[in-house]
Amino acid sequence: MLEILRVHIARVPMERPFAHTAHARARTESVLLSLRWQGFEGWGEGAPRPYVTDETAESAVAALQALDTALLEPLLAADGFSGAVAALASLDLPRLLGGLHRAPAAAAALETALLDAVCRRHRRPLADVLDACPWAADALAAPGGAPPVSQVVDLSRTPEELLGAMPDAVRARLTHVKLKALPSPEETAERARSARALLGPGVRLSVDANCGWEPEHAEAGARLLREAAAVDWIEEPTTPRQWTVLHRIQQAGMPVMLDESAVDPADVTWAAAAGAAALVNIRVSKCGGLLPALRTAVRARECGMRVQLGVQVGEIGPLWSAGRTLAARLADLAAVECGRQDEWFPEPLTVPPYRADRERHAAPPPPGMGHGLRPSPALAPHLTVRSAPGADIGRPARQPASSETNASETHEGDLWTSHGS
Structure with missing residues (x-):
């Protein structure tokens, strides 16, 4: 029942x-x-x-x-x-x-x-x-660890305010930083230069425009970022599913990551056929749950695209637990986001509470049966x-x-x- x-x-x-x-x-x-x-x-x-x-x-x-x-x-x-x-x-x-x-x-x-x-x-x-999903076996790594998580610099803070305030040892452990883009591609390129100067060449750097640039600005912005800041990929540089524009950006040498343009395996298939993306950001809620997210990751792998395991801002509990579970098992992830619930919600919203090791950039899934959480x-x-x-x-x-x-x-x-x- x-x-x-x-x-x-x-x-x-x-x-x-x-x-x-x-x-x-x-x-x-x-x-x-x-x-x-x-x-x-x-x-x-x-x-x-x-x-x-x-x-x-x-x-x-x-x-x-x-x-x-x-x-x-x-x-x-x-x-x-x-x-x-x-x-x-x-x-x-x-x-x-x-x-x-x-x-x-x-x-x-x-x-x-x-x-x-x-x-x-x-x-x-x-x-x-x-x-229990044999169809996903090739996309899964053996149990035993979780990859380091990314640092996201949103528009409420500058790279200097967030990355510059980190102790040197903590900043040195970063593997990936995502910058949220400004409305202006030129100002975004300056923001990326600042971040790259703080990080050095060993940390992957990406820029997420959240579909905020018009197509002609997206192409210009991608070129500026490639030339000025050694950005490793650009995420959703223009309105969703502009396959032709995204293809041109990729042809010019800037790898594209899909997010809003890829909510299911069909979107991934279309993008692959158009040569419009090299990476896909998968989020549990956006895809419709843990199993649809896993299926989308499998399709991305079949299409030769790498996967970032992303989050929705401010996840309460079951979503972040499901995301951490996927992050601990998906093979060859390009990056992993984990949110900042410990910073946004000082009074824990779940039992056990959200936990992340901010010094070592680690956020394993919670223990226990099911997703391990109760409100x-x-x-x-x-x-x-x-x-x-x-x-x-x-x-x-x-x-x-x-x-x-x-x-x-x-x-x-x-x-x-x-x-x-």
Whole structure:
């Protein structure tokens, strides 16, 4: 039996804003979902971003509320852990939830919750899901470590303010730095020169324009960056899926990384056919969950493209755990992002809390069954409850106990107040 218990919108203020050419964010916004499958509760998360997948928090909630759980029959009928993973991998959840207008963030919330419950039912960590996918074996490395994580310099700080403030030993351990581009390609080139002077030649440097430059400016900007700052690749230099423009940028000698232009394997296939990219930034929410992200990484590898494992800014918990799980196992990653939840949210939003070793640039996945996380009490004041499918929406997150509280509300409350595994 599968029952969706509650859908929440979480809007949490950030201690420091994060800015790029497409958006400035001062609070996170995630859709959180709790469900019960075969008696075990799962907790999931999606991060809707209109400028990435055309989803809002409200549209993702609506998609989840409209879901007929009978459509998940392959999962309900699956036998054993591997069977449940195979059944879930066979479902196109973004299409199931969104129809012609795919709903990847809503799908990520549902899928991460389902995988959490499946893993807890079978007493498995989330990493075991990857090994239950034989179709992905060639894209996976052996267990045993996590690659170093990148440093992202957004527009709220200059390279000097962030990189220059690092102790020399910490800066020397960096392997990759991503710079967010300014609206002006010329000013972006100056920003890249500053970063390169601080880093020296041994650190990979990329620039992310977040689709913010017009096509003619994108080509000029790529040329400036190549000539002036020894930038290793440029990410999404113009509006999404401008395959011809991206092909010309690559032909001129600047490798292109896709992000907003690649939300599924079909996008990767189109880009490869056009010679429009050398790398792909994969993010769990953007792709529709852990398994679609893995499938997109497999397709990129088949097309000869390297993968960066990225994040959505301000992920609450299940998304960053799923991302860390993928980062620890995907082979030959070009770069790994990990977010700065420890800086943005001083009061931890999960149990156990987000942790990253900022001196050694390491962020391994959390231990435990499932994705290893449960919400902390600090998260509760920032939630708006959007009820179970078919119920009224818009009630406050915390409701006084009463004799009218239904079984779903009581059981779901256990998830948000008990923090063991």
